[in-house]
Amino acid sequence: MNPALLTFQKLWPALAAGTVGAFVPRRSSRVERLGIALAAAACVLFVTMLWPDAVATEPASTLSNAERFPHLLSWLVFIPIVGGALMLFAPRQATKTVQWLTLGIMGAELVATLFLFKLTPTEGKYWIEESTPWIETFGIRYHIALDGFSYWLIVLTSVLTPIATYVSFGSIKTRLKDFCIAFLFLQGAMVGSLVALDLFLFYVMWELMLVPMYILIGVFGSTDRVRAAIKFFLFTMAGSMLMLAAILFVVLKYKALTGEMSWDLNDLQRLNFPLTTQRWLFWGFAIAFLIKVPMFPVHTWLPDAHTNAPTGGSIILAAVMLKLGCYGYIRFAMGLFPHAAHVYGATLAGVAVVGGILYGALCAMKQNDVKRLVAYSSVSHLGYVMLGIFSRNPASMEGAVLQMVNHGISTGALFLLVGVVYDRRHTRDLAEFGGLAKVMPWYAAVFLVVTFSSIGLPGTNGFVGEWLIMSGAVLSKGTLGQWGRSQAMGAALGVILGAVYMLTVAQKMFFGPLDNPKNRKLPDLTRREGIALAPLVVLIFVIGLFPRIFTEPMHVTIEPWIRDFNARVEVPPVELATVAPKPAAPTPTPVPAPAQGGE
């Protein structure tokens, strides 16, 4: 067939969507029509191109990922960081220039992220890896890699950071350049933490993340910002110190046993510690990550930080930074100390259900400050993610990773929406609102959609994630012990509580008479806010209706990872620390072991 015709045949759904998109808007601005048409076409293109069957039919390239896309991950890490450094020379007064430059850099990052979709997932291995010596005296390497755990989180970061930045331009009027630079560094550090495999590099990126967020809360936040920023910093720092001590212990032990220094996760994973040592080291790592998640009882920094952070900061904090706690727990705490993680998994799952899902939901019910309420709902939702991780079977793990993305989208959108009314009324007190559906119909509609996503309505993303986690947890007698099923039921109870607090918000804000005179003239969503929200709303439905696109790339990593983990747990812990021999291949292949299964 004619190649042009063939291309057309491939592209027609996107073209159709674009045509529909061009006719949708009521306002006659050409730019707007074009924008919506492009967005619609891109969405459809995304679904069609990523559809698992479509991907499978493409001829597999003979080249490896690293050969096809050299230094892709480095680009991802350093585009924002170098961009942020270059922004230092941008003219402070030219606010438009600063805004466009920032968005340009983030756009470049987004384009670089698109190449991730072109990667061929490799079963049980890192899909793409880079490793060069960095500080040779101490054996520190620049080792970064990507697999099914970090894949979607990086995409999430690249999508949400520009949205958060773009929407902030509406409300941030002073120190704009500082704000942009903080955001760029934050993005680079987050991506860096997601790809770092060298513990030193990871620690650097992990701490680097704190600084811009500290500035965002402390400088651009609301009334109680300084205290909240210090609290946020100290909490995270306290955990990080424990992790640093544990890292040093592990590295020095490795040196004592092998005679060489390495901070590389792959090397350090060969260490076998006795169970007692593992327990101490595990808690060193786990506390750092669980503070970040955050899990009861170390979650109290989150409501304060969220309440005082600016909208953009809240979005990034909720959408990406919390996920780094979950991600770090999987990659490092579980990866380095399987026995201890296995021993404590069931107990921690109980904490995640009672202290996270249920406690968070009940606390959320009685909050008057909308942002505080959403912060507690985050505690509740992250409880699901952690339950999925502790349950440790394919369904629950994939559910957990998907739920991280889901929470990023829905809670990110919720914070954005709360920011919208805060910009107009400078209050977040629920009692101040009521009947807003009359003056802000679009706002109310979007808020309801996001609410339904947050309470896990079928057809939206929340349902798929929660459902995978619960159906995994109910089958995980092997990991959660006899309480596994009760914990799944507790999680199900949380779904109902979620409906109670989220719908209370909707009722108090949007329904009833419009009796507060200050709310009479509130403008509906501006174009900027609409553009920022549109991709989130679309993603809510895309994930909810076609979850396969998102879970497919995880399979190749998560299933072998769980097999490998179970095989390591099955070997009884050693009496004295030993180190396993280096595998022959440069990248360790997981030991194929009989599947332990869930039951």
Added chain:
Amino acid sequence: MTRPVMYALVALWTPAIAALALAALVPLRKKGWPAAAVAIFSSLVSLGSAIALFMDRLHDEVPQQLVAPWIHAGSTVVAEVGVRVDGISASMLVVVTLVATCVQVFSVGYMHDEPPAAYGRYFTLHALFLFSMNTLVIAPNILQLFAGWELVGVTSYLLIGFYFKKPSAARAAVKAFWVTKFADMGLLFGLLVLFAATGNFGWDAKLSHGVATAVTLLFFLAVVGKSAQFPLHVWLPDAMEGPTPVSALLHAATMVAAGVFLVVRTNPLFAQAPATRMVMLGLGAATALFAALLALVQTDIKKTLAYSTCSQLGYMVAALGAGSMLGGFFHLTTHAFFKALLFLAAGSAIHAVHSNEITDMGGLAKKMPITASAFIVGSLALAGVPGLSGFFSKDLVLEAVEGQLSNVPYAALMLTAFLTAFYMGKVVFVAFFGKPSNEKAAHAHESGLSMSGPLMVLMVPTVVAGYFGATFAHVQGEHYHFHFGTGPAVASSLGLAGIVLAYFVYGRGPRTEQPAAVALVDRIAKTRLVNRVYEYGFHNVTLVVASGLAFVDRYVVDGLINLLGYGAIEAGRKARPIQSGFAPDYVLAVVLGVVGLAVWAVFGSWR
């Protein structure tokens, strides 16, 4: 893809496309009438394919299904979506699409005074509802049924809260959502237990006795919520805050019947759990009687019908509990027709007099002949007058219940039949006969064709559906013959007695006081005991616990952390005097240090 599957897909997707188009194409929705046209057109297409599907089922009894994987975990498929074509889904699909089409056409006239944007929103939600309900009806597994179940819950929430500016409507919407969501927990738990036991969500699994009882009891909790059975019936009367056509479609004919449909659908599971069935039989009969008593004392025409719906759903649940799948399902079908007819006729009357109270009506039979005849035919069917559809299905229910649990449910349902006839007689005599009670009632006139048309259409199945019992049973793969025994004779004479009694009490001019028995029920009903238990449970238990926890979180959990910070600051403050700033102090410290080091150097090396 076979032809029946294609019909099912058309019936499912047309309303979905309509809803999507109306949601996305803003001008179409904001304009109002195009939205109505699109929604009604999609319902008609859906109805057409549903009828074609039903016709097909008359010849072909082999179930067919088409499923696609939806949610994967690893290499296993956790959830599938698709359509299943068999007698149950085909029959229910016809009922749902037929009533939906009638209600939407009726709404064209009924909602005429709404502003165009609200009008468009209304029809968009209707299209969404039809899609959700069809998703539920033709689900090939319980998970998809659950998805549809939740979606109809949301559309119900949005439609009850349609007049969201009214605080009572907003509250009723949230109440309905919370009560049903609380009950949905049962379905969710049940699905998890079922998944843990069998690894899938089919309804034809062989389960051990304990698991079957657990799963079905949990499912039944969801049924109690959705089908407004005692003690979770409290949301249904409040849900009457929504527009009347919505009450007709969602809260009388289809959505509330979804609970009963769930039991019909998962009958193979319920058949394995006799204990659950006993519970259902008892609770169904109790609800039927209890709700009928409450219906007796309502003066709001919609609330009477709402309690009547609870009561009739109780019949269905009791029939299913007695093991008669056909009885429950047949009564569901006939009830859908005559209750939708009653609600729409009530809506027509309300539209004319602008009040829900029957005392504000009166004498409407002369002014609104079509509405009145529709309401009367519906009432007679509901009362179980021989020859009309309700008679046949109610008889099937009573036949199934007879002799079970030492005939207590049977007696309760018989008494309910009498009460039903009595309260419907009351409404008919007060609202449609006698003298007009005020100016508006005196000047009422028949509604336009868009409202009277659907009434006439729905009157047909209300009258004749009973004669198709054999066909209906054949499609389900069961057998049915009607034989006029003592049961039907007693039930129908009780019904007639109720009507006659209602005539003597209410039919001869206005009454100032209630009969003593009714007044007693009224006083009990006014205590709102069940509602108050829930309000107490929510405000004085859940919210108190929540505020207690919120306090603990803020001042105890966080307080401890803050105490740590405070301790560090205090320690610093206490340590501050050491740095006095006087040179002699530092010199002293240096000297002490040197001495200390010297001592260590001399004596420390001994070790």
